[in-house]
Amino acid sequence: MRKILIPLGVIVGFFIILAIIFAPKYNQFVNLEEEVNQKESQIETQLQRRGDLIPNLVSTVQGYASHEEEIFTDIAEARSRLSGAQNVEEMAEADNEVRSALSRLLAISENYPDLQASEQFTGLRDELAGAENRIAVARQDYNTAVQEYNRNTRTFPGNMVAGLFGFDEKPYFEADESSRDVPEVEFNTEQDEE
Template identity: 40%
Template sequence: MSLTIIVIIILVILVVAYVAMYNGLVKYRNRAREFDSQIDVQLKRRTDLIPNLVETVKGYAKHEQETLTKVIAYRNNVTEADNLQDKVAADNKLTGALRQVFALAENYPDLKANQEFSQLMEELSNTENKVSYARQAYNSQVQQYDTAIETFPRNIIANIHHFESMNFIEIPEAEKEAPKVKF
């Protein structure tokens, strides 16, 4: 009789451990998905600000139309991207085009002094920081999730329930180089 109780206790402990590990994997995966969603939210906020920025700049820099056209095209690429990697790639191009718009302010003192332009620049800067944070948080959570599904004994549960590893957001080689500052 006591052997039966011991076997039941061991089985209960194993079931509880199994459930706890499975739920932990689900938690890690869902948190990574949440951070993926936060990236989308911040990119959406950023793309919503861009038309206002472009309209503000248009009035001051009429012959900079090519730069503004690129910004709108890249913005559209971000909103139309289907997956995180494509969104990040499109967003990287958009960031480069926005840097050109920010540089325009140096050539147009009236634009630089425009309060609406200053507010938009500040909002974009804040949003850029939030996008950066969301990317870091996503990569951190993906690292925790991937580690959890690859380590024993969770890897057994992960394989049984088809948990797939997730991809990190990576910076293209061209953007890893530090900008050159010239005086």
């Protein structure tokens, strides 16, 4: 009987030690994953808020610049892709398309002084700027949470717990490669020559 109890005690003791080591780390992963999910949700909320402003901004600009149809189509398509994004990578890509289209829309609006003077337009533009700031903060908070989560998936003993329980690294919310390129600016010198 004693021969059976000693190995059984060693095995039980081994599992107790493993539980003492792994249980807190598992719980930490659950908490970190929830933090990442909450931060991702904040990005989605802020993107939705900006998305809700876009139709008003577009219709205001459309009243002044109805012949700029291509930009309005681009904005609608980009918003559609953003609302259909299934993961962080798709969301980041669609967000870059929306930002690009909005910047082109705002650039077009500079050609219409009456539009620039419109209280409705300036109010929407200011709200849009505020939304962009909130999105930037939400992306930064998300990336900070992902950094902490990923660090834990790669360090010991977290890497063992992550491997055992399927906690995979999370993707960062990254800017599009094209946003790193410096835009070329060409000044119209034809007027200077006249």
